[in-house]
Structure formats: structure tokens, C-alpha cells
Amino acid sequence: MTLNRRDFLKGSAAAAGIAALPAGLARAASPVREFPLHAGHLEQVLTEGGPKTDFWGFNGRVPGPELRFAKGDQVHIAVSNELVGIDTAVHWHGLRVPNAMDGVPFVTQYPIKPGEVFHYQFETRDSGTFWYHPHQMSFEQVPRGMYGALIVEEEKPIEVDREVVWVLSDVRLGDNGRQVEDFGRVLDIANDGRLGNMVLLNGKQAGNDNVLAVRSGERIRLRLINAASARIFRLQMPGHTMHAVAFDGQAVTPRPLETVDLGPGMRVDVVVDFMAKPGTEHKVEDVDRRSRGQLARVSYLDFDPIREKPLGAPMQVQPNVLPEPDVAKAIDHYIVFQGGMRGAPVIGMIDGKPTNIQEIMEKEKLAWTMNFTAQHEHALMHEPLLYLRKGDHVVLRLINETDFAHPMHLHGHFFRVVGIDGRPQTDQYWRDTVLMAPRQSVDLAFVADNLGEWMFHCHILDHAAGGMMGTIAVE
Ligand SMILES: [Cu+2]
Numbered sequence: 001m002t003l004n005r006r007d008f009l010k011g012s013a014a015a016a017g018i019a020a021l022p023a024g025l026a027r028a029a030s031p032v033r034e035f036p037l038h039a040g041h042l043e044q045v046l047t048e049g050g051p052k053t054d055f056w057g058f059n060g061r062v063p064g065p066e067l068r069f070a071k072g073d074q075v076h077i078a079v080s081n082e083l084v085g086i087d088t089a090v091h092w093h094g095l096r097v098p099n100a101m102d103g104v105p106f107v108t109q110y111p112i113k114p115g116e117v118f119h120y121q122f123e124t125r126d127s128g129t130f131w132y133h134p135h136q137m138s139f140e141q142v143p144r145g146m147y148g149a150l151i152v153e154e155e156k157p158i159e160v161d162r163e164v165v166w167v168l169s170d171v172r173l174g175d176n177g178r179q180v181e182d183f184g185r186v187l188d189i190a191n192d193g194r195l196g197n198m199v200l201l202n203g204k205q206a207g208n209d210n211v212l213a214v215r216s217g218e219r220i221r222l223r224l225i226n227a228a229s230a231r232i233f234r235l236q237m238p239g240h241t242m243h244a245v246a247f248d249g250q251a252v253t254p255r256p257l258e259t260v261d262l263g264p265g266m267r268v269d270v271v272v273d274f275m276a277k278p279g280t281e282h283k284v285e286d287v288d289r290r291s292r293g294q295l296a297r298v299s300y301l302d303f304d305p306i307r308e309k310p311l312g313a314p315m316q317v318q319p320n321v322l323p324e325p326d327v328a329k330a331i332d333h334y335i336v337f338q339g340g341m342r343g344a345p346v347i348g349m350i351d352g353k354p355t356n357i358q359e360i361m362e363k364e365k366l367a368w369t370m371n372f373t374a375q376h377e378h379a380l381m382h383e384p385l386l387y388l389r390k391g392d393h394v395v396l397r398l399i400n401e402t403d404f405a406h407p408m409h410l411h412g413h414f415f416r417v418v419g420i421d422g423r424p425q426t427d428q429y430w431r432d433t434v435l436m437a438p439r440q441s442v443d444l445a446f447v448a449d450n451l452g453e454w455m456f457h458c459h460i461l462d463h464a465a466g467g468m469m470g471t472i473a474v475e
Contacts, residue, residue, distance in 0.1 A: 032074045035067060037090065039112075039134075039146065040082035046198065047205045051177030055145030056083060062203040063167040063227065064132070064148030071127040071152055077120045079112060087111035087136055090120065092150060093265060093409070094130040094249050094432045097122040099452025102411055104135045106378040107453055107471060111136050126320040126414075127154040128249020129223040129267040131167070137377070139229060139461040140183040143171065143194065147227040158245065158315040160221040160271060161306070164212065167203070168262065168295070169227040170196030189466035190341040190367035192290065192404065193230025193264075199286070201296055210296040212284070214274040216305035219314075221245070222270050226262040229461040232405065232435070234288040235260040235295065242270040243314045250414060250430035251317035259287065263407030263435035265459035271314035278302050322414050322430060323447035330393040330445060333386055335456075337436075339368035339467065340402045349373045351382055366467040368402070368458070374467030384473040385456060388448040392474075396444045400436045406463060409433040410446075410472070411454040419443030433459055448474045 042060050043052040058064025069075055079090050089111050091103035101122045105111040112118045130150040134141040149165050172180045172194065188194040199206040214220065222242075226233055235242075236259050243254045246269035260268050276282060277300065284296040350364055350373070360366050366374040375382040388394060395418065398408060409432060416428040421441055428445075436442050457469035 032076050033069055034076045034078070037064065037077055037079045038082050039079060039088050041084065042145070044203060046171070046200065046203070048209060053171065053173060053177050054179055056086070056141060057145040058148055062145035062200075063169070064146070066148060066165060067132070067150045069124045069150075069152050071124055071155055073124045075120075075122055075124055078117055079120060080117045081112040081114050083114055085114060087113055088134045088141060088146070089118070089136045090132055091135040091411070092120070092122070092130060092132050094128065094267070095122065095150070096125050096412060096414070096450060099412065099450070099454070102452070102454070104378065104411070104455055107455065124152045126249060127152045127318065128246060128320070129165075129225060129269055130249055131225050131227060131267070133227065135455070139194070139465040142227065142461055143169075143183070143196065143229040144179065145171075149223070149225055151223065152249075154318040156318055158221065158271070158317055161218045163221045163223065165223045165225070166201055167225045167227050168206070168233055169200045170231050171198050171200055172196040173198055184365065184462070184465060186361060186365055186367070188230070189365060189462045190339070190361065193460040193462040195231050195290065196228070199231070199291065199293065199295065206293070206295045208294055208297050211299050212296055213299050213301055215301050215303055216274065216276060216278045217307035218274045219311055220272050220274065222272060224260060224262060224268045224270065226264050226266050228264050230264060231291055232264070232288050233262040233286050233291070235262065236285050236287050237272065237282070237298070238285070239276060239282050240272050240274065240298075242272055245269050245271055245314055245317045247429050248414070248431045248433060250322070251319040252427070252429060254314045254316060261435060263405065263433065263459065264461070265407055265409050265433040266435065269317070273310040274298065274300070275310050276300055278305065323449050325393050325395075325416060325445035325447050327393075327395055327418060327445050330395040332395050332397065334397045334399060335370055335385060336372070336399045336401060337368065337370055337406065337468065338372070338401045340404050341367070351375050365465070368463055368466050368468040370468060370470050375469065377465050377469065382470070384453060385470040386472045388472060388474050390449060390451055390474055392448045394446055394448055396446075398436055398442045398444065400438065400440050400442075403438045405435060405437055406468065407433050407435045407459040408456065409459045410444075410456050412450040412452065412474075413446050413448065413454065415444040415446035417442060418445045448472075450474060
């Protein structure tokens, strides 16, 4: 079955917010794991003794509840929209779900209206660190607090003493502790995106008061998720070695990293052996040039070490089975990115119509193009950037002609990063989001094996709102 925009708008599979059980789920043996998610308004205190801050979020807290499943679970998440006067929809970032379950308004489903429930049902095909967030007005709904971690455990997890999940984000607060409601400003859209003025770690102000208490000798698997709408984190843990074991949920050969780079939407799993002396304190820092600051404090409890010598190198995480792209037989495609405040966008078409370039930025609030076209968020009348046949092997060269970094995210698939600036890469990591540096080109290779129309967009959500979003159709 081909699910394209026109069929969808004629009202087919996911009509009226009630999804049919995708074929295959009914006959599966594993039990259905049910989980309710309530999108609503809430208030949360971010600092000890501080004022309450207003949020939109899931199940009354920010981040929303951690959803934890086993690999191969049949998952049923009932999302009820209890927001007042605001439509939404939920996307499962990194999960290879059937297209109708992907949570993209006007592409895979109609928005969930206030008072409605949408039933998301899918199998957890891959283990790994994922997250969920709306794809409706995401440049506003995500920074307002609508996000949470989604963890799929390996059948046989690597051996650690403890697992810790850090959801990193930020929020822009006024003097009264309330959120500043200046979402979607052209100034932010055309620059680095809307950065908050307070960094959050698991829904509390990041910094010296955000404490990770450890025992000397402890080995921890730290799952890092960047849920910020625009902020790039470059995380360091002086005095400690972080061994990366997974990028975007997919296993990598364990390797020590001095700095963990996390563009919006990206995840890295690291294993850390905490070998300092009991009673000592250490910093976790963000060293990105725009946001340099302390994220957390590691506080060693005053107990005897649980082991004197560190364990050996961390084990390799059980890899998922992904379709292996064959670069030799792949079809080459190109996507050129232009625009931003420091480089005029060359826009020919908006939503399929020729447009006066002078009007674009102020009137249309578009500042970016992909292959010389721009579109508004989930516009109804656009054409996909690419049409692929199911089973096609593809090398997609992304050519960043802007002075800005862009974390580019593909839905429904994982890709290998096979080249940077035309140089073949030795470690061809699997990713679902790749951080393109300014003026860089990045080659992605993947097999288009998941039917449907899939978003391909920048995960700086202001850039996505400002034109840097399109779709890739697999037919
Ligand atoms: Cu971008």
C-alpha cells in the first residue's frame, strides 16, 4: 500500500484519530504494553525555592514520563489531548514505526483536537535511547515542555551498576519565572534558533545544584537526550572518561570521547566509571561556545568504594538489525541547503507557488530552503523532495551552503554517515539525526525500506518552521 499525501487527504487509514491496528500486530505473540499519555497544562518549580513556571507537558510533568519497553513489545500509547484550544500530535523520534503511527499532522494523521484521543500502536523493532515530542507547531510545543524519554531495552543489556537518563533542554523565562511567549520570531528563525535562558536537566535547572550522587567505583550507563528546540550541547566530564556505546540508539564500538556533541534531537549513550575518591565533587560542563556553563555536579558519597579498580572496557551494546546500504549500487541524490540571516535565501517556490523574494522573510517567515524551495510547517500542497522505490539503496549528499549548523533528521529510517566533505568515513555510524557543520557536506546511505511519506527536516525547530523541512516518499 502506498500512503501518499493525496490518498491521506482523501481520508484513508488514520481517519478521525482512531487508528486501525497495523497488519501484523494482531497475530504477534508478545503482550500489548499499554500506556496513557495526557497532553496538558502544568506548572513546575525549576529551582529550589523558586517560582512556578508554566508548561505544556505530558502527565503533569516535564519531562513527560519515561516510557520503557522491551525490544519486540507491541506498544499501545493512547495520547489524549487535554490542552485548551491547541491541537497536537506525537512523534516517536528514532523509532521505525509504520507511517500512519509517525505522528506528523497532515502528513500521517490529522491533528489531535482538544478532547480527542489518538491511539498509537507499533512494535518496538529496535532497542535504544529514543524520545517523543509533538510534530505540531513543534517550535512552540517542544520548548513549552512537551517531550520525554522513550527507552527500548536490549534483550541482554550491557553490564553496569546503574542506568541514568538525562533529558537536556532549555526554557526562556521572564523575571516572574513564567515562560516568555515569543515563539516563532523571524530573528530566531533566521539565526541559531530560539535559545532559552535557563538550561534544564530532567526538568530542573542545570548547574551546580543538579546533583548526580555516585559511589566510588560505580559504573553507570548514562543515556543523554537533547530535547532542546535549538541548543547544541557539547558535554564534558573533567576527570572522568566517557565511553560512547551508542549514537541515536544504535550500537557503536565502545570508544572514549572527551566531548559528547549533541545537536537537537540527538542521543548518545555513554558508560562512565566513577573512580574518584569518596567525598569528592566534580563538574559536568557544556563547552559549546554559545552556552558554556555547568550542567551538573557529580557528588561522590562518603562510602567505601564498591570496587578499587575500574572494570575492563565497556561491552559492546547488542546491535539492531538494520538494512545494510550498498553504496556501489546506490542511487545518488543531492539536497542543497541555503538561507539564514548571514546569506540571503534563494527561494523560487513557496508551497508550490512562485514568490516575491523580498516578501519571504518578513511576510512568510521563511528563511531557509532545501533544493531552492521552502514550505511552511506541514503545508498541504508541497511535493516530496524525493520519490524513492521501496528497497532502493540511496546515497544522499547534503550540501550545507549556509553559515549555520543543522541537525538533519530523517523519519522512519536509520542511515549510515558514509562521507563528510566528500571524504569517505572509516566509522560509518548509524544515525537518525546528523549534525551538519556550517558549509559542510555530509553523505548519508540508507535502504528505503519503510513505505510512506517521511519527514526530513532540521531539528532546530525554528529552522524547520522557517522552511527547512520536507518529505521523502517511499513508494
Ligand atoms: Cu537548521
